[in-house]
Amino acid sequence: MAKSTFEYVKKFELDDTILPNTWMVVRLDGKCFHKFSDDHNFAKPNDIRALRLMNFAAFSVLREFNDVLMAFGQSDEYSFIFRKHTTLYKRRAAKLLTTINSKFSSSYVYYWPKFFEREPLKYPPAFDGRIVTYPSEENLIDYMKWRQADVHINNLYNTTFWTLVLKGNLTPQQAEKRLCGTVSADKNEILFQEFNMNYNNEPEIFKRGTLLIRKSISNDQEHQSVIIDVHDDMLRDKFWVEHSSLLLEKKIKTNLVYEGPITDIIQEQKKHIKK
C-alpha cells in the first residue's frame, strides 16, 4: 500500500500563479438561471428577493476574505475584486477562483430561506466563474463601468419588455418585435407615454446593480469598518475621484465614511461589533 509509488502524479499539478501587481477580478455567473428563475417564480423583470440574496451571498464572501476589496453584482452575476497586492493563496488562480466561487454558491443556498420565505429551493443551483487580470487602475475602472453599463442596458430593455407584456398585454414575441431596433430614448418614451412610468424613478438597485465596499460608520462614538451595499453611479468619474483612496494599496481599511441608511447587510455586521 505504498502511497509513495503513486505520489508522482502530484507533479502533474502545474503552477497557475497570477502576475503580481495586477488587479484580479473573479466573476461568477448563474448557470441556466433563466430556467432557475422560472422554476422559482422570480418576479419579472427584477426579483428583489433574488437580488438581495445575491448581495447577501456576496457579502458573505467579503466578510470572510479581507483581501476582496469590493464586489459588484447584478442579475445572476457577481464580480469580486481583490486588492492589487494581495498574496492570498500565493495568487494561485484556481485556488482564488474556486474558494470565492464555492463560498458564494454555498452561501446562496444557505441564505435562500432568509429571502425566499415562502418559495422553497427546489434544487441546488450552480455558478460558473472566471478570473481575469487587469494591469492598470484605468482598466479596472473600465471593467466596473462595463458591468454597470450592462445593468443599465439590460434593465431598461427588460423593464420595457415586461411592461409591454404584463401591462400592455403583448405576447413576448410581440414585445420583442416592438423593441427591435429601438434605442434608450425610445424605450423611455414607451414607458412614459404608454404606461405613465418614469424609468428614472425605478429603484436604484434595478438600474445600477449593487456595489459592496468597505467604509467606516460611527457606532456608539467609535468608527467601525463595515461592508456597505450601495447603488452608486460608477459611470461618473466623480465616483472614482471620491473613492480614489479605495484603490490605494495602503488603505484597504478605508477611511471613507458612510452615512447612508443602515441596510440589512450593515445591520448584520453591527451585531458583531464590540462596544
Add this chain to the structure above:
Amino acid sequence: MAKSTFEYVKKFELDDTILPNTWMVVRLDGKCFHKFSDDHNFAKPNDIRALRLMNFAAFSVLREFNDVLMAFGQSDEYSFIFRKHTTLYKRRAAKLLTTINSKFSSSYVYYWPKFFEREPLKYPPAFDGRIVTYPSEENLIDYMKWRQADVHINNLYNTTFWTLVLKGNLTPQQAEKRLCGTVSADKNEILFQEFNMNYNNEPEIFKRGTLLIRKSISNDQEHQSVIIDVHDDMLRDKFWVEHSSLLLEKKIKTNLVYEGPITDIIQEQKKHIKK
C-alpha cells in the same frame, strides 16, 4: 452610457483550454474542515453522516454532468474524472472547474438536512478546487490509487489515534506520541491487542472511500444506467481489468452490470426511472 467604450476589457480574458486527449481531474477539498467538523460535532474518526453527504453532493454533480465518468471521495475531498475526449465547455479549465465546484458546494448545503437531521448547519462551508491533467490511462489509474492509498493511511492512523483517545483515555498529545514512528502493522497490533478490534472489520466506506461510477442495473426487466456508490479496492489491478471498459471512450454508458445492494443513491435514481 456607451457600453462599447468599456467592452475592450473583455480582451483581457485569456484562453485556458486544456490539452485534448487527456484525462482531466477536478479535485475539491474542504476549506478549514477541521474547524467545520468540530463546529458541527462530527463523530471521530469518521462521521458516517458527513461521508454520506459528501457522496450525495458528488452524486448530484454526476447526475448533472454526463461527461463526468467517475468520482472518488474520502474525508472532505472529492475527485471528479471527465471522460478523456469530453469537449464540455470546450475544455476550458476555469469553466469546468468552477461549475463542478459550485454544484458540489451548493449541493452540500442543500442536502445537509437530509443527512444531519438534528445538527443544523451553522454557516456555509467552502471547498477549494484544482484541475489536473493526466496524459495516460496509467497516470489516471495511479492517481486513483494514490487517493485510495491515502484513505487507507489516514484512516488507519485516525482510527488508532481516536481509539487511543476515546477508549484508551490518552490525551491527543499522548496518542500522537504513541503513534510516532509506527508502521501499519504496529497500528493494527495496537487495535487488536489493546482494544480487541480488527481493523479489517471496519466499514469499507471508512477504509476505502467511495467510488461513484456508472453501471447498469436490471429494473423491471430492463437494464438501466445508474450511478452507483461502491467501496471497491482500486489498488488491486483486478479492479482495473474488470472495469477496463470504463476508460474506453465509446463506452461512457457502460455495460458493466451492477448487482450489489440498492443504496440510497441508487434508490434516488430509481424514482426517476420510467417503467
Add this chain to the structure above:
Amino acid sequence: MAKSTFEYVKKFELDDTILPNTWMVVRLDGKCFHKFSDDHNFAKPNDIRALRLMNFAAFSVLREFNDVLMAFGQSDEYSFIFRKHTTLYKRRAAKLLTTINSKFSSSYVYYWPKFFEREPLKYPPAFDGRIVTYPSEENLIDYMKWRQADVHINNLYNTTFWTLVLKGNLTPQQAEKRLCGTVSADKNEILFQEFNMNYNNEPEIFKRGTLLIRKSISNDQEHQSVIIDVHDDMLRDKFWVEHSSLLLEKKIKTNLVYEGPITDIIQEQKKHIKK
C-alpha cells in the same frame, strides 16, 4: 547600487513547465522565406542546397541535445521531437523552445557557406518557433504523418507549378489558374503527358522531406550510434512498426541498425568516432 531593491522583478517570471509524460514537439518556420529564397536565388521548386543546409542545421541541434529523439524537415520548416520523459531544463517551455530555435538559427548561418559556396548570405534570417504537446504515441505519429503529407501535397503542387512556368512557359498567374481545382492525379497527369516527367522519379528528399533519427552503424567492427538522415515513408504504418523501439522510453540509444548510404551528415560523425 542596491541590486536587491530591484530584484523583486524576478517574481514576475511565471512558471511554464510542460505536463510530464507527453511528447513535446518544437516546430521552427522560416520568417519571410519567400523573400529570403528570392534574395538568395533558390532554385525552384526545390533548392537542394537549401534543404541540405536545413538538414545540417537540424543535425547540429540533435548532435548537441541528446534528448531530441528525432527531427523532421521540409522546405523552411523543421520539427524536433523530445523523448517523452525528458526532464531537460525541467521541461520549461520557453527554455526548451528558445535553445533549440537559437542553435538552429545560428547553425543555419554558420553552415551557410558549406552549402552555398558561391551565394553569399545577404542578411541573417529568422525562424519562429512553437512548442506543442502530444499526450499519446498515436497523436505524435499523426503529427509526423501530417507534416509528411504536407510535403507531398506542397511538392506535387510546386513541382507542377514550376514545370508549367519554367518548361511550359506559362506565367505564374496562368500556372496558378491551370492548377486551380486539380487533384493529385491531375497534376501527375500534367507532368507525365505534357512534360514526360514521372513524379515518382523525383528525389525522395523533395517528395518526402528528411527525417533525422538515431540508429547504429557498424564502424570498424563496432556498432556506433549515429544520427542518420533518411527520407522514409512515415505515412505507411510499416515504418512505425519497424521503428517502434524508437518511441519506447528506455531505448533512446536505439538498436535499430542502419545500412544505407553514408551521407554527409553521417560522414561528419564518423570523424569523431573513436577507433
Add this chain to the structure above:
Amino acid sequence: MAKSTFEYVKKFELDDTILPNTWMVVRLDGKCFHKFSDDHNFAKPNDIRALRLMNFAAFSVLREFNDVLMAFGQSDEYSFIFRKHTTLYKRRAAKLLTTINSKFSSSYVYYWPKFFEREPLKYPPAFDGRIVTYPSEENLIDYMKWRQADVHINNLYNTTFWTLVLKGNLTPQQAEKRLCGTVSADKNEILFQEFNMNYNNEPEIFKRGTLLIRKSISNDQEHQSVIIDVHDDMLRDKFWVEHSSLLLEKKIKTNLVYEGPITDIIQEQKKHIKK
C-alpha cells in the same frame, strides 16, 4: 494521402496570448558562454569585440522590429522591451520570443567576422530566452535598473578579480579568496591602492552596459529617427525623467534629440537615410 486525417493535431497548439496593456520583456542569455568565451579567446574581464558584437546583433533586431522600444545588454545577455500596446503577432508569447531570439542568434553569427577579424567562429553558439510581463511603468523601470545594477556589481567584481590575477599574479583561487566578503568600497580600494587604477575611469560600456533606444539626429538639416547605442546611467531617476516620452505610447518615434558621437551603429543607419 489525406492530410485532413491528421490535421486534428493542430488543435493541440494552445493559445499563449500575453495580457494586453503590459510591458513585455524578452531576455536572452548566452548558453555555456563561459566555455564559448574561452574557446574564442575573449579578453578578461571584458572583451570589447564581444560586447560590440552583442550590441550589433541587438541593433539588427531593433532595426527589423519597430515595436521593440529599447534594448539593454551586458556580458552575454540582452533584454528587449516591446512598446506597451504592441499587437505584434497578436501578442503570442512563443512567436514574439522565438522571432527575437532567432534574429539575434543568426545576427550574432552573421556579424561575427565584422568584430572578430582574426578569431574565426569555431561553432554556432546558442542563446536561451524568456519573456516576462510587467504591468506598470515602475516595474519596467525597476527591471532596467535591476539589470544595470547587475552590470555594476559583476563588472566591479570581475575587474578586481582579473586585475588581481593578471597584474597581481594571484591564482584564480587566491583572487576569489581575497575578494570573498568584500564590499564595493573594498574592491575600489584594492584597485586604487594596489594597482593605481581608478574604477571610475573604466569605459562606460563596461560599467553600465549598453542601451539601445530610438532618438532623432539631424542629418543634412532633416531630423531622422535612428537607433542609438548609449551607456547612460539608468539607475538615476533623472534618466527616466528626461526619457519619460519614451514610455508614452503615442511617441514611439521619439522626439528626443541625440547629439552624441556617431557610433558604428548610428553610422550604419546613415547609409540608409535618404537625402
